[in-house]
Amino acid sequence: MTFFRVKPGHLLMPGREYVGRLTVADIGINPQALAVIGANTWRNTPELWTLPPLAPDGHKYTRGHTVVVSGAAHRTGAARLSARGALRAGSGLVPVASPPDALAANAAHLTAIMLLPMDSAGGLASILTDKRRNAVVLGPGLGLNDATIGLVETALGSSAAVVLDADALTS
Numbered sequence: 001m002t003f004f005r006v007k008p009g010h011l012l013m014p015g016r017e018y019v020g021r022l023t024v025a026d027i028g029i030n031p032q033a034l035a036v037i038g039a040n041t042w043r044n045t046p047e048l049w050t051l052p053p054l055a056p057d058g059h060k061y062t063r064g065h066t067v068v069v070s071g072a073a074h075r076t077g078a079a080r081l082s083a084r085g086a087l088r089a090g091s092g093l094v095p096v097a098s099p100p101d102a103l104a105a106n107a108a109h110l111t112a113i114m115l116l117p118m119d120s121a122g123g124l125a126s127i128l129t130d131k132r133r134n135a136v137v138l139g140p141g142l143g144l145n146d147a148t149i150g151l152v153e154t155a156l157g158s159s160a161a162v163v164l165d166a167d168a169l170t171s
Helices: 033-037 077-089 099-108 122-126 145-155 166-169
Strands: 066-069 096-098 114-117 135-138 159-162
Touching: 066 077, 066 122, 077 096, 077 099, 077 135, 096 099, 096 122, 099 114, 099 159, 122 145, 135 145, 145 166
Parallel strands: 066 096, 066 135, 096 114, 135 159
Antiparallel strands: none
16 A cells, blocks of 8 residues: 555566556645656556657658667577567658678568668768768667677767667767
């Protein structure tokens, strides 16, 4: 049982592991108290998972163009999952920028997702010169090395929105 409202500790680990059936008891606290203390939390529910409506005259470039950077041939799975997620979330075009040794591995597992050969930070910079490519995801499977640092610096120096994950965050 908790009072007033569900707290973050009830929903996040490790606390949620110990919460069984949760009852929120009303003890007379005015709901406006949250505004006074400036609480800015919410429970992540499907009602929050909305995407903008599709315009009838829209096309692939009006829905965003997300470039996902892949790691080497033995580390391509997370980039493919990221690409599928971007496509499912509504991005109009999603290519995977892939090192040459990973092109075949990525091609064998992707449909509806294009491939762009890319072998360095310079290759990523060249890909991102097309301003329609307005988002880039990098990190999964890239490894911790100078090449990844170069890719991160290139992405952050571009005009694209950047999502950093995994090895890119560490780099």
